Amino acid sequence: VRVPKEQVYDFIEQDLLDAIQVLPEKSQYASADLGRATKGAAQALLAKVYLYQKDWQNAYDYADDVITSGQYGLEPDYAQIWRVNTENGVESIFEVQARGESIAHGVQQYSETQGARGPSGWGWGFNTPSQNLLDAYNAEGDVIRRDATIIFRGETMYDGRVVSTAVENPMYNEKAYSSANAGAGDGDKNIRVLRLAEIYLIRAEAANELGNSDVALSSLKEVRDRVNLGEVTTTDKTLLRNLIWKERRLELAFEHDRWFDLVRTGQAAQAMQANGKPFEVGKHELFPIPNAQLIQTPGMGQNPNW
Template identity: 50%
Template sequence: MKKIYISIFVLSAFTFTGCADDYLDVKQTETVSVDDIELFNNDNGAKTFVTSIYSKFLDWDMSSFGWIGLASITSDDADKGSTPSDTGTDKDVLDALTYNASNPSAESTFNANYDGINRCNQALAIIPKLDKADPALRARLIGEAKFLRAFMYFTLVKCYGGVPIVDHVSSIPLSPEDKTMQLTRKTTAEVYAFIEKDLADAIQALPNRTAYADSEKARASKGAAYALLAKVSLYQKNWQKVIDNCDLITGYGLAPDYAKMFRLEGENDIESIFEINGNGAVPARGIQGYSNTQGVRDSWGWGFNQPSQSLVDAYETGDVRKDATIIFRGTTLYDGTVVPTVELEEGQTDPNPRYNFKAYSSAFTNAWETDANIKYLRYGEVLLMKAEALNELSRTSEAITLLNQIRHRAKLGDTPAASQSEVRTAIWKERRVELAFEFDRFFDLVRTGQAKDAFAADKSIYFPNGRVFTVGKNEVFPIPASFILQAEGLSSQNPGYN
């Protein structure tokens, strides 16, 4: 395949997948020429630009070690894992909430999402020019690109607060206006407004998931856009908008078996609204290091992101979600894999007694690119989002009904909560055990104001006295120091970081 050269966001350079095993090399010095565009002026060529966006989610820097550290190990659901002496580069300071602006995971997550956003901007710039591609396909692909851009901006605003809004491909040479765009942080409210606009556009363009062929079932759908818009509204406490968008999500339901959702047989099932597919259809690659870094230490993995004792204690007796979420030493897994025990000397404590079952891959146990998927939006969370919003609007009895649907699937009885405040606490707890290791817990603690108390209570062999969450600082992660340096005064650091 002929190389094409594309202008890119100043923070990073990237490569994206083309047809089969070919790659399009990207450089900052040139833009796509008319001849280059003509190579892609057909249906398959148009798809290539959006497939490259999905491909980004399979990369090590986007969905693997750094993201796991930033969004999971920092929470009270997880300890660093591995061994006490193995820092995992920065996972020890993430676990301790003592990271600074030079933190590698905060930097890689920031850059990876802007890398993906740039791919979205390239797709949005080029696809309208492909006049030999089917118009309906082009409209759908533009909708997918806008959904994926909104998804990445939602990750950024949750992690860092206000960030630069880069909404188009920059000129070459870089104009003063584009430099300002790329290096100036917008407010949190402005970022949320941009996300909402992208999702509104995506909703108009995307089909329902039933309209996709089986080979394209991993692509974004109208339901995914409504679900993400509901979640964006949840984070802004726009309760009625949460309900309105949840009500527009149709064609989904609760999977009857919670555990099977996170196995190969449960990929893109009736509950799945949007997930990242490893060794799946878009494209046929696995997520780099996702299962390996979280696998059983000294057997098939590195042992990081270990389920905490605090999480174990959060499950009620009989809750089937506990054994579907946590691998315990000395057990036999559903596929016959035996999790070995370790011999300990008297007085020793096993530093690796538990592992993340939702990241487990049966067929690709030792493979670097795993077939495990990451479920980011599913119908169980839609019910919990709607329940939370209903309760906040004093429609508590309706909220209880939805909460009990989730509990019944987990083989639990009706919630004993009755008052609005009791139901609020019950919903928050249910989100924890329902969505554990799905990258929500840290952000849920922040948005609900529970973080300081939750971290103080999160005691382990690593932190016998709990952890200190500094209010006014730890709600967001540091903007990478490298970006602040590059911004030359156009952007400032989040409070408390240096």
Template identity: 45%
Template sequence: MYIMSKYLNIALALGSSIILFSSCEKFLDTAPQGKYTEDNYPYPEGGSTYDQYIFPAYNDLRSYSVHVDGFVNATSIRSDDADKGSTASDGGADVIAMDNFPVLPSSGRANSLWLGYYGLINKTNRAIHLMDSVQNPNQDEAMKIQTEAEAKFIRGYSYFMLVRLFGSVPKFDKWFEDPASQNNIPQSTAGEIYAFIEEDLKFAAQNLPDVWDRQYIGRATKGAANGILAKVYLTQKKWQPAYDAANMVRGSGLYDLSQSYAEIFSEKGENGKESVFEIQGTASADQQTANGIQYANLQGVRGSGNWNLGWGWNVPSPVLEAAYEAGDPRKARTILYSSTTATKHFSLFNEQMPVYPSEVPNPMYNHKVLSDPALRNSISRGSWWMNIRILRYADIVLMMSEAANELGRTDEARTLLNEVRERARRGAATGVLPNVTNTDQAGLRDKIRHERRIELAMEHDRFFDLVRWGTAQTALHAAGKTNFQNSRDVLLPIPQAQIDITKGVLKQNPGY
């Protein structure tokens, strides 16, 4: 369960080193951002001597085990909105089980997720340990607390992923100098883990800045902490705290729905007014993968030549395709259609798509991860520079809407819901996506759930939403995933490798 911190050290003339961190100015700057040099040592303005302790955790947010393979499989391919894609046998039994259930205790991807998120937790615990044990006489206490808040934000987010993926998991609230000692700690209940997550995120929300200097884009903010905290509360049906936490984000005035839906997922749209928290990737012709994320590559069109963009995994499902209202512009930005012998289809960049099934194995792909062809031609086909949108402002508004409705405030809930629909229909034909008019709680609940599905399609919330609503088995069976059993498959199995390492201290989830 223990993963040693892997430092990406940059040697400095002064004999010190510091951890690599990516930035937003990804294609305009001639010098890499987010690393310290002789010119700005010991740290740039706005940073602190504590940065070196937290940067390894930020770096790991981009890792394959955290936000790429297992993440896409567990959060999206398991849902009714997506299928595995690619060829029938690609990925083997492990990926096919993520799509069609059950996932086995021997699953390499489940184990990778366990290791990835506990690796992040280990790095945050180590950062807090070092901040407490290493004297920094030139740094004030406020900056130390702020960096601790960053560590607790990442730790809280990591535990939120773990508890939703696995249920009862061990709680490590300190750094273990002897990694083997972690193997003796049993699982805490899901309730205990949620209480710990709330504690971490509330500390983060109280002590993080509203915004960072541009050179530090991507670091956790007060809005990100309150936004994730709102989702933590929503998952537990704590409606008033969920509403209050989301309203803190809304009330900050730092975010809005002014970006068009088509722009949000482009390189131009990264870190815009819609963005509450994004994982940052960057790349160049010389550094095509080292500072990026394989997220878009995993989902890229699986073709040849100019369309050899990736693995072709995580493709929109026919039931998602059918769920859109007539004329909804979000459908075109989410579903990238392959051409057929009878019909030509084009990408948002006006590129003619290859033909299904002779040139590509799938009729649809995820349009939200398609990168700019100019960058594909100048950097690489892999698109490792694409950011991952973890939390958007539209999600905040929809969480507020759901919480308000469950609290009986249907008028407010309807108004919030219609804000999202208004942005979605901008530029569409008259009559498309009219305002919702429901005045009853049950009817509005269905409308809010539908809107979450469409607005956040292919963005890693659908499976978790189905589970917390109690509708997973009905929805997944309707999508043809009839092996799903609510008594077993709402959680992944505890990896058998981890049970073996702990000599049975960890206990398996029901049904496996």
């Protein structure tokens, strides 16, 4: 029988609280150990765990601990965040390390599967940006993040690679792109998992829910200033909540959070149906338990409505 969700969260929280007590700060690691888990990584992940439970005070406190630790800063140029030269850089809180060469293989197929498909391409063309995402960037006037997130058909990349006008899809995920990857299975580039901009947005969301619009707005400003977007000024809690959610989408596109954000904020049905995807409330928020797992542990039971 499955234990309640709250019990699982308790286990995760205790693990992270224990880790915070024993892990060093990022600055305390020797350069050869850069990339190992840090106190800041545990604090940042714990802030996110509390965010998902709507434990706003704890989400705020742990996000604030990371921001005020002096260990991290925002990368000045948004477009540089996913490039090889900024791995484990100033904004990085935790990332998957990937040398991408034998004997230490890289992240298997991450760049390959998301690369452009067709003439001049280097990949399979999976996980492509939607027109809806492009429209969201354009509606915001968000040119910097749009062009750092999306590879467009016919574009000349920052490293000189020309993307043919004949590739199969009009757009591809630039955050998965690596100059060194010409279609090999092993990717050489680290995958960013937690970075400081997200922690600002966690603090913004928690602060707004706690009625502290000043910190919510100042946190949002940090993220928007970098990409030359205007200051948000509303103190209306509902309106500001939705603006923070939108900011997460634009800032963190293709960073493995969008689906889970849609589910936790109750926007999944609306977002999926707007893109012509079938979505049943009370069913599609969860994946089905695989049949092989049910055979092994029948007491587990299938998820609702599957």
